[in-house]
Amino acid sequence: MEDRFDIAIIGSGPAGLSAAINAKIRNKKIIVFGSRDLSNKLLKAPKINNYLGFYDISGVELKEKFKQHIDHLGIEITYERINNVYAMGDYFALMVNDKMYEATALVLATGMESSKLLKGEEEFLGKGVGYCATCDAPLYKGKVVTIIGYNREAEEEANYVNELAGKLYYIPMYRKDMKLDQNIEIVNDIPVEVVGEDHVQSLKTKKGELTTDAIFVLKDSISPAQLVPGLAIENEHIKVDRNMSTNLKGCFAAGDCVGRPYQYIKAAGEGLIAGQSAVAYVDSQKNK
């Protein structure tokens, strides 16, 4: 494993990058996780007129400006998706499948996922609803399992779970040909509600109802509460104070993931505060 980083930043949108430049300027050892395009939302914006200093600019042009800025400071982006972050007490463990990174402080700048939760999804989380099918599959040996897949990676998980489960339903939330084992039953329908008493019993769909012991929802990005177990959430957003501190010691958050309005310069401003707060936290830990 690599050495422990001072600050790990999850997200390469304006919030994450602003946190990164402010931490880098203060000589902290940082790592930034994100995507090649920095942020899909940047790519999509046709014209931006409310970013101070850059009037009448397109999202792609603004992205180029951001890229030049981080390149100039020697900040690189690690193109990996973080699956889970564990607050271990005096450090954070960031997981990318089986690989682990460690950091003293954490800045969450993951943006907002627009797709909504199913009715009952949250209520039955851990009681039949899960987000990692391969993690819990052995508990459902011989039982009925339903997978709601939002991307092609979900198919691999489905094939693995199929080896253990008694019966597997697969509900694709996308249109593409699927590579699924023969005996997996594909259900072309739209999930509506998770039903049960103290445990999942069925999944209501637009056209009917499936009796099932478990439901796994496999999406591109996971909600902050699933990403960082124990993180306090308020009205769908990460709860922060004016220093962008969350309820977890050493964990800060910025951008769309902490609340409205969803705007570039607000995200960048919060990223600046979160970056500086993280720097102060790292310094206080070192002088302990």
Next chain:
Amino acid sequence: MKELLENDFTEEIENYDGVALVDFWAPWCGPCKMIGPIVEQLSEELGDKIKFSKLNVDDNEAIARKYKVMSIPTIMVFKGGEVADTLVGFRPKQELETILKKYV
């Protein structure tokens, strides 16, 4: 920390008058590996007041089924043999500590 087996569960947990903690885990579970050392640390701090133990759900399926353990890690706190708290999934040390201190 004691590693429980099916046939000492009644004796050690269900018939125990005080507060007992059971960490349900399995070797293939990533988050279990992360919370394990945290529980271990807490057992050193609170071990004289709470009985700490763990149970491998792969080897003890009947117990896991009896207590409806559907996702791991699951931590159960027993008081006088009855389930008093069920914590599903990884928990930060801070949070686990706060919850357990209610029982000491």
